[in-house]
Amino acid sequence: MRTICFSTQPHDRAYLEPAAKVAGHELTFVSTRLEAATAKLAEGFPCVCAFVNDVLDAEVIDCLSEFGVKAIALRCAGYNHVDLEAADRFGLVVARVPQYSPFAVAEHAVGLMLSLIRKIHKAYNRVRENNYALDGLLGFDMHSRTVGIIGTGAIGQAAARILYGFGCRLLFVDPTPQDECRNLGAYVSFDELLKRSDIITLHCPLTPKSYHLFDQAAFAKLRPGAYLVNTSRGALIDTSAAIQALKGRRLGGLALDVYEEEEGLFFQDRSSQILEDDQFARLLSFNNVLVTAHQAFFTHEALEAIAATTMRNLTQIERGEPVANRIVYRP
Numbered sequence: 001m002r003t004i005c006f007s008t009q010p011h012d013r014a015y016l017e018p019a020a021k022v023a024g025h026e027l028t029f030v031s032t033r034l035e036a037a038t039a040k041l042a043e044g045f046p047c048v049c050a051f052v053n054d055v056l057d058a059e060v061i062d063c064l065s066e067f068g069v070k071a072i073a074l075r076c077a078g079y080n081h082v083d084l085e086a087a088d089r090f091g092l093v094v095a096r097v098p099q100y101s102p103f104a105v106a107e108h109a110v111g112l113m114l115s116l117i118r119k120i121h122k123a124y125n126r127v128r129e130n131n132y133a134l135d136g137l138l139g140f141d142m143h144s145r146t147v148g149i150i151g152t153g154a155i156g157q158a159a160a161r162i163l164y165g166f167g168c169r170l171l172f173v174d175p176t177p178q179d180e181c182r183n184l185g186a187y188v189s190f191d192e193l194l195k196r197s198d199i200i201t202l203h204c205p206l207t208p209k210s211y212h213l214f215d216q217a218a219f220a221k222l223r224p225g226a227y228l229v230n231t232s233r234g235a236l237i238d239t240s241a242a243i244q245a246l247k248g249r250r251l252g253g254l255a256l257d258v259y260e261e262e263e264g265l266f267f268q269d270r271s272s273q274i275l276e277d278d279q280f281a282r283l284l285s286f287n288n289v290l291v292t293a294h295q296a297f298f299t300h301e302a303l304e305a306i307a308a309t310t311m312r313n314l315t316q317i318e319r320g321e322p323v324a325n326r327i328v329y330r331p
């Protein structure tokens with residue numbers, strides 16, 4: 001199927017191209033982000049392949065439909081950035097890659113947690129400057145600490161298994177409890193998780209209900225000095241509230257792989273530019289904030305799985321078969 005792939009980096013091409021060759025799909029790669037101003041690039045392609053920070057709102061979907069696009073194949077799991085109502089109205093099929101490697105994201109979340117708690121990010125720089133002093137690097141054992149996991153789908157469960165192995169006590173919040181997690185810890189209310197957790201890790205999707213889940217009121221209920229890790233979606237956290245919680249020492253540390261204003265910032269080398277986002281600059285100024293730029297998914301296994309599933313989605317779309325990973329609009 002002739003497909004234009006937006007927001008592609010060399011690594012996307014390295015995995016998608018060979019998979020497309022085997023599956024018999026014809027891919028065109030552009031590094032441009034999909035948005036209203038760039039949607040015209042899709043003219044004449046029956047399908048577009050998009051990533052997490054491409055814009056797929058009603059305006060863009062309207063344009064894509066006008067240019068003859070019939071399907072959107074997301075090469076990511078989250079679909080909070082797609083206006084499904086608009087896609088349904090214009091008759092576009094939307095498919096995603098639901099679970100490429102839950103381990104990739106869960107392991108990164110735990111990596112961020114350990115780095116922050118043991119101050120590995122500070123130690124790395126210190127040793128390179130011939131400074132072997134330990135003051136300021138005091139951490140705490142993960143063993144016996146209480147970790148709150150919000151969202152116990154594929155990634156949350158993978159994180160739970162790792163943390164259980166560390167000897168952590170686990171609390172969970174999810175409207176759909178899982179038996180496996182019940183054996184590893186306890187499901188509690190959101191407020192109880194906030195009150196009891198030493199560390200909280202977010203693995204729920206971004207929805208209208210979970211938007212700014214961590215706002216001023218939620219931070220006020222946190223156990224003082226608790227750590228928060230977000231590898232899910234940036235807008236689960238209200239950044240200004242997080243900054244206030246860090247300044248007020250309510251939040252002991254914050255590790256982010258995602259940021260609510262990351263579109264137009266992440267996935268590019270901007271080292272020769274001035275950082276214009278004042279809130280992000282403030283976040284980076286805290287020595288107990290650790291940020292990676294949406295790389296939790298970025299493993300060999302995950303990229304292989306993303307390419308394979310995307311090709312399967314394209315084949316089913318092209319043949320008019322039921323698309324197993326189709327996202328159906330439910331009003």
Ligand code: NAD
Binds near residue numbers: 099205232
């Ligand atoms: P999943 O669908 O398997 O699980 C999501 C779970 O969250 C479900 O069990 C659901 O019931 C629960 N949930 C929904 N709303 C909730 C709420 N308000 N509070 C608590 N739980 C809630 O998804 P997954 O594969 O585990 O992925 C989770 C999220 O991780 C994705 O939505 C995506 O945003 C993010 N993600 C990030 C990266 C990255 O590179 N940083 C990569 C992949 C996925």
